[in-house]
Amino acid sequence: MVLCDVCGQVLPAEAAARRRLPLCRRQPRCPLCLAAAAPGCDELRRHLEKAHPESGPPGSSRPGAPLECPFCGEAAGRELEEHVRERHGHLLGAPGTDTGNGEQLYECPMCSLTCTDIQILEEHVNLHLEEHSFSEGGHIRDLELAQQLQTEEDKWRRSEEEKREREEFKKLQRQxxxxxxxxxxxxxxxxxxxxVDRGRMQPFEYHKRKADMMESLAFGLDDGKTRTSGVIEALCKYYQNENKDVRHVWLSAGVDHFHSSLGDRGWGCGYRNFQMLLSSLLQNSLYRDCLTDTTLIPSIPKIQSMIEDAWREGFDPHGASHFNNRLHGSKAWIGACEIYSLLTSxxxxxxxxxxxxxxxxxxxxxxxxxWVLHYYSTDNGGGAKVVCTSKPPIYLQHQGCSSQEMQKLLKQNSDGTNLKLLRKFMGSLKEKQYQIVAVDGVLSLEEKAARCRASQVLTSEKIP
Known part of the structure; x- marks a missing residue:
C-alpha cells in the first residue's frame, strides 16, 4: 500500500503516487468545503472570501471547527496562511509562474518543459513515467537475454569439451x-x-598361411615364423674373436629373438618381449619346474589368456580394471605390470x-x-673377457629389430656393422621413463600368495 505524501490518499502502487504528485501539488482543496481551489495562496484566499463570506477573513475563526491545512490536513487556525507559506511554500511556488498577463506557466518536475494547461502537464508527466517504466523493463529484458546467451554459450562449450574428450578417449583406445x-x-x-589385393601375396599362399595361423591358435602356440635362434652364441663368438675395443662383456643366458608379424604389428612388442624372456627361462633348469604347463612358446592370444588367469588369481586388480579384466581378442598394449603379474603367477x-x-x-x-651392468657383472666369470652368465634377459621395451635384421647378425663380418642393431649407447635411450622386469629366482607357494596380496597396490623400485 502507498500513500500520497501530499494528500494522504491511498494509491495502488508507487508509480501511481509519482503520477499523482504533480496534481496534488497543484490542486489544494478548500478547508471549509473541500472543493478544489486554484493553485496559490492568493487564489485560495479569494475563494474563501467569495464562497464563505460568513466565515470571515482567513485570519478569523470558523464556527464549529478550526481551519485545516489543505496540503497536510493539520489544524492551523488563524495562522493558516502563515502555516501554508512556512510549511508548504515550496509546493505553492512549484506548479506555475504568472507570466504577467494572467496566464500560469506550469513546469514539468522531471524536465525543463513549461505549459499553461495543467491537464497537458499531467499527460506529459505520465509519458515520463511510462517511458521510465519501459526503460526499466527493457533493461530487465536485456539482462535476461544476456544471461540466456551466456547460459547457451556455457552449454555449447561444455558440449564441445565433452565431445573432444570422447574423441581423445577413442583415439587412445584405438592407439x-x-x-x-x-x-x-x-x-x-x-x-x-x-x-593379396596389392599383388604381394598369391591366393594359394594366403590360404596356406591362414590354415597355419588357425592351427597355431587352436593349440595356443606361436607359429615360429618370426623366431631367430642362436643370438647369444653369435654375440659370444663375435666378441671373443673380432672385437678389440671392448674390455669385458657379460651376456645373458641363451635367448631366442621374436619379432612382430602381420597379426600384431604396431602393438605386440610387449608380448614378443615376453616370448623372448620365456624362451630363455625354458632353457634354464632352475625355472623348469615352474613351467611344466608351458613347455613351448605360447601364441599372443594364449599369452593374453594367461595374463587374464593371473588377474583372476587376484594379481594387480587395479591394472586389470584398466583393461576391463579382458585382453583376449584385443590389440591392447601391455607393459611391465602385466608381465610381473604373469611371471609371479x-x-x-x-x-x-x-x-x-x-x-x-x-x-x-x-x-x-x-643397474644393468651390476645385474649381470655379479657373475664375474673369473676375469674372462666374455662371460656368458646364467641370468635370463631383462624385460625392457624399446625400439627393436626385425627378424630379417636379426638374421644378418648371425652372419659374421669383420667390421661389426650388424652388431649396431643390438648395441645401445647412452644417447640412444632418451625416453622420459623406462621400466625393467628382472627375474631372479623361484617363489614358494607361500611367497607367491604373499606377493599376490601385496599386488593389490602394485609398487616398484624407483631409481633414483
Whole structure:
C-alpha cells in the first residue's frame, strides 16, 4: 500500500503516487468545503472570501471547527496562511509562474518543459513515467537475454569439451588396442587380404598361411615364423674373436629373438618381449619346474589368456580394471605390470625397477646402464673377457629389430656393422621413463600368495 505524501490518499502502487504528485501539488482543496481551489495562496484566499463570506477573513475563526491545512490536513487556525507559506511554500511556488498577463506557466518536475494547461502537464508527466517504466523493463529484458546467451554459450562449450574428450578417449583406445576392433586373428587376416589385393601375396599362399595361423591358435602356440635362434652364441663368438675395443662383456643366458608379424604389428612388442624372456627361462633348469604347463612358446592370444588367469588369481586388480579384466581378442598394449603379474603367477621371483626420470644430461639414463651392468657383472666369470652368465634377459621395451635384421647378425663380418642393431649407447635411450622386469629366482607357494596380496597396490623400485 502507498500513500500520497501530499494528500494522504491511498494509491495502488508507487508509480501511481509519482503520477499523482504533480496534481496534488497543484490542486489544494478548500478547508471549509473541500472543493478544489486554484493553485496559490492568493487564489485560495479569494475563494474563501467569495464562497464563505460568513466565515470571515482567513485570519478569523470558523464556527464549529478550526481551519485545516489543505496540503497536510493539520489544524492551523488563524495562522493558516502563515502555516501554508512556512510549511508548504515550496509546493505553492512549484506548479506555475504568472507570466504577467494572467496566464500560469506550469513546469514539468522531471524536465525543463513549461505549459499553461495543467491537464497537458499531467499527460506529459505520465509519458515520463511510462517511458521510465519501459526503460526499466527493457533493461530487465536485456539482462535476461544476456544471461540466456551466456547460459547457451556455457552449454555449447561444455558440449564441445565433452565431445573432444570422447574423441581423445577413442583415439587412445584405438592407439592402445582397446576399441573392440578385433585382435591378433582379425588383424592377421585383414593384413593378408591387403597383401593379396596389392599383388604381394598369391591366393594359394594366403590360404596356406591362414590354415597355419588357425592351427597355431587352436593349440595356443606361436607359429615360429618370426623366431631367430642362436643370438647369444653369435654375440659370444663375435666378441671373443673380432672385437678389440671392448674390455669385458657379460651376456645373458641363451635367448631366442621374436619379432612382430602381420597379426600384431604396431602393438605386440610387449608380448614378443615376453616370448623372448620365456624362451630363455625354458632353457634354464632352475625355472623348469615352474613351467611344466608351458613347455613351448605360447601364441599372443594364449599369452593374453594367461595374463587374464593371473588377474583372476587376484594379481594387480587395479591394472586389470584398466583393461576391463579382458585382453583376449584385443590389440591392447601391455607393459611391465602385466608381465610381473604373469611371471609371479607362474612362481617366478621378479621385480619391477622404474627409472621414472632421466638421470643424466640431454635426457639420458646413466643409472639404468649402471643397474644393468651390476645385474649381470655379479657373475664375474673369473676375469674372462666374455662371460656368458646364467641370468635370463631383462624385460625392457624399446625400439627393436626385425627378424630379417636379426638374421644378418648371425652372419659374421669383420667390421661389426650388424652388431649396431643390438648395441645401445647412452644417447640412444632418451625416453622420459623406462621400466625393467628382472627375474631372479623361484617363489614358494607361500611367497607367491604373499606377493599376490601385496599386488593389490602394485609398487616398484624407483631409481633414483
Amino acid at each position: 592402445y588396442g582397446l576399441d573392440n576392433s578385433g585382435g591378433y586373428k582379425q588383424q592377421f587376416l585383414k593384413n593378408m587380404e591387403r597383401e 607362474l612362481r617366478m621371483k621378479c621385480q619391477i625397477i622404474d627409472f621414472h626420470k632421466p638421470t643424466g644430461p640431454m635426457g639420458t639414463h646413466p643409472r639404468l646402464f649402471e
